[in-house]
Amino acid sequence: MSDQRPKTSSPHHPIILSPARLLTVLLIILALAAGLRFWRLAQMPPGLYHDEAYNGLDALSLLQGKTFPQFYEGWELYQNDAHAERPAQETRWPVFFEGNYGREPLHIYLMALSIKLFGATPFAIRAVPAFFGVLSVLTTFLAAKALFDVREWRSESGDHALRITPCASPITDHRLPITTITPLVAAFTLAVLFPAIHFSRFGLRMMVYVFVETLAIYCFWKGVNGSAKVPGDQASSGQVLDARLPHHPITQPPAHPISPSPSPLLTPATLWFIAAGFLLGLGIYTYAVGRLLPLLFVLFVPLWFWREREAVRQQWLNVGLMAGTAVLTALPLLLYFWRYPYFFVFRMAYVSNRGVGAVEGKPWLTWLQNVWRVIAGLFWQGETHLRHNLPGRPYLDPLQAIFFLTGMITALKHLFHPRLMFLYLWLLVMLLPTVLSGDAPHFGRMSGAAPVIAIFVGLGVDWIGYRLAVSGYWSPIIVYGLLITLLFASALWTTYDYFGRYGRHPQLAADFYQPEWEMGQFAASFGENTVIYLTPTQEELATLYFALGSPERLQNYAGEEGAIPLGIPGQETLYLVRPLAVTSLKNLQNAFPDGIPGEPSEGYIPFTVPANKTRQLAEHTSDHRFGDQIRLVGWTVEKREEKTAVTLIWEAVTGIPQDYTAFVHLIGPDGRLVAQQDRQPGGHPTSSWRPGEWVMDTFVIPLPPDLNREGLTIQTGFYYLPTLERPGEAARIGEQ
Template sequence: MLFALILFLAATLRLWRLDSVPPGFTHDEAGHGHDAVAILHGARPIYERVGYGREPLYDYLVAGLMVLLGPTGHTLRFSPVPLGLVTLLATFVWARLAFDRPTALAATALQAASFWSLSTSRQALRSGLLPALFTTAVYFYWRSAYGPTRASASTSRHRPSRRQMGLFALLIGATLYTYIPARVLWLVFPAFLVYLALLHRETFRRVWLPALVAVLGGLLLATPLFAYLQAHPEAELRLAMLDAPLQALMAGDVSVILNRAWSGLAGFLIPGRGDDFLAYTIPGRPVFDPLTGALFLAGVGLCLARWREPAYAFALIWFLVGISPSLVTGSTASTTRSIAALPVVFLFPALAVVAGARWAARWGSQAAWAVGLGFVGLTAVTGAISARDYFVTWGESPDVRAAYQHTLVEIAGYLDARPEGDLVALSTVYPHAPHDPYVLEMSLRRRDLALRWFDGRQALLIPPSFPPTGDAPPS
């Protein structure tokens, strides 16, 4: 009942004003919409070469939604909402299995109330698919290895389920067709097997072979993607843009990657040091406020203290591997690049709160209830602050309107309202695909206009008739 309420409130917050916040589309979002429409028309990409290159699975998912809801910008904007809810569901079922129900409820509630989760669940980007797939993969791995009910991993004698390991393998393969960080994310499972081999040998002997086969099977599913990238190295420009710290490290300079790692870690706790990418967050906003940040640190400390228990060790491994992209690239776009760690990040405060409530129970049930009610209040305040920051501070910012090409959205509304169906010329700073033309494609409902794009700073417009009936808006 409590989980259903959390999911309902989360869905309400993620659907509210979805038609106006964000106030348009970024070029990356519009590119996903354009490629999804192309899939509807017969394209079958194994890798998208638009922009800096990207994996195609999210585009196929959006195309499937467009079959049901129509090939519109509204469908594109809606597409991340169910992914965010699936992430919450997967977080709950895994945390309940690996820890307990109170921890699962607390982790899911805080995640649902967070600005990070709210923002991600409204971004039409492939990154939002990754935590949904990976957390579900974690659940199937845990259930296969340790059974359908909570049990100590060190004593469980449950025989791994082939069906669930198969689903686990399928999901690992799917993550590799989703977003670049998945290329290191699968290492969570071999690292955990090493941990089991060192500390829980009986469990290791029982699970290592099916787990390893499943991971290798998932990697094998991605063979066509990697074969394509091997044959077309020029298609993947983004990696070349992000590997400077690694190149410096290989050259013997550790200072660059140490500075980036500190920047990425500081973004969790220190105001002004958070992700500064305006399109998807409030620049400098940390993941946690001081109080939830203290709970986060306490939860990490608890996991370190209980590292001999498999669930706690797994959470630490997941966190470190999940944030590793931001440890290389720094805080810029860290909430996107570290998105695979989102579910486990909010597990740590939940572990601290539940441990605190159990400690308080020594003084009677009323003390434990006081801790629980205090956390409910904290979560409610967190949700209210997240909503204010997202819908008001961020959503009404002129800079955000510019980043989401709101001018083009307004022009699309104007053109949809015009009765004429004729030639329309538009001047923008980015008149070439995959930029402003894709944004207008996702914003414009009608399809009977002949659109011509140009940059008025470098072109002379000669209309075919006078007076001209086209539009040349400022960009």
């Protein structure tokens, strides 16, 4: 049996794409990306998670003309630490949003625009990351194309050929071919990558950053490529150039001596560098990970200048302009961090070395273990957090993993070529956020690595396709047909995993706060004048607030502790009672026997008091005022065995900034204090009372044994515990 020898290879790459065909393929990829990101965007994921809603609240506050900082939830007590040395400066247009542990501003301003266009809905919140998720597919294509300087040239035959020249013996040629297949497959991979799809449909800020990141890298390499001098004779003659990486430095010397002539300061290449600097600075306004993007260039530029001395002479000014532009762009936020350093380190300190797998007191050990966890997360054991991933699903599906490893290994042979060196540094820098934090692998913090991972997948597909196609054993149509089939199989795999397995997960609705969102929508269906209460208290209310369109529409109180907010006379009142808050519901039914209980829903029982029902539930009326803040509306005294129960009804005349302590004192005939109860109104402190609101509370006062009740009088009032200052004179409300 005679040995089969490979046929002589064609001088052209087996896949030739004209500009029109290239554009068509790219548009198909973008359409696929848009479909995977916008289809059923408002319903999948279900509900509206707290962090999404919080972003929406800040966007709403921008549209409503409110001043910042805004803190919507009571647990955000860190604001006191943040402003301990310098008080907050009120502003209409913040460069940093301090609530919810602090967030960068760009995505919130974009969400404000989206809400302006589409209304205050989950779609409006998620449309921003979805839109930038699609744009990121395009900018990943552009970044990969510029990084490898992939261009099209016309061959002598008139066909379009890529900058690649196969050698006579491709089987023994170990150089790395890079064609437009690489950026196209990179774009396709990002379009169908499970984490990229998910975080494009999640109202957080990751995908806005990915867009800025890839666009910055595109501009940088456009500037580099524009500065490089391509040999004029070859380019003009249409000869196909050898773009194999070992023989294609970043900067190329001119083919012929060029007479010195003055060049303008702002060349097109320089403008690309300035644009890259602007985007580098803009990156820190998108996501905390953006603070690491300049590190990529800090590491790469010295290595580049060391490898190519010609680059120092050609590019030092451009690189300096890029750095200066980045600093100027970032300056407003940098000045904010200088003024409030708490917010620069707070979130990083909060996520660093915390969570599952963190080794307390040994961050270096946590980081070492995280390296392994991140590697495992890429290939076989993904993140288990349901809000971030289908639990356990690896970052890459098996087909993507094979192509990624192929690209990594084949490119590793040319590691010290500056362009591939940049690619590896890009990957390492963008994996740092998850390596240095708790809960690795955290797919959200890996978002910055998604484009470079996709580019490595593209390199793998490009290498496999080229090697098999030019070997002579396989028809290029079969090779690339098989590769395209595998890529679409990967897309179907992801689609099934996301919209099928992930979408049907039984816990998904609860994790994305669907019951909260539905309760908020139910409450929002009542009129604007309806006073709405939720009991018992809970820490996270952003989803309800956003559904209602404003935090001011909902009051949260601990009904189990006794106080009952009665609403505002003449206005309908809606109570949302959690099913386990049995005492709260019973207290409401006792106070309002004619109240209307609604049909129990998942997570709440509605109880409505019509506007025409009286709120005056006391035996005696009063008009005593405690200063200009609180009015005593009425009281009831009930004698019990060895106790006296005093029910008080107050009205908030104005907003009350302090949490006052209420007191009920029993005074003997000789003027001495006999018995008392001093406490804040149970479960509904005065600082949460809204103007016009009536509040009822009962004080049960134990009496001393054998006390003669004859001649006892009752006094009630308020004082501010830290200073014991009273807002007004006490009221004498009756006798025993």
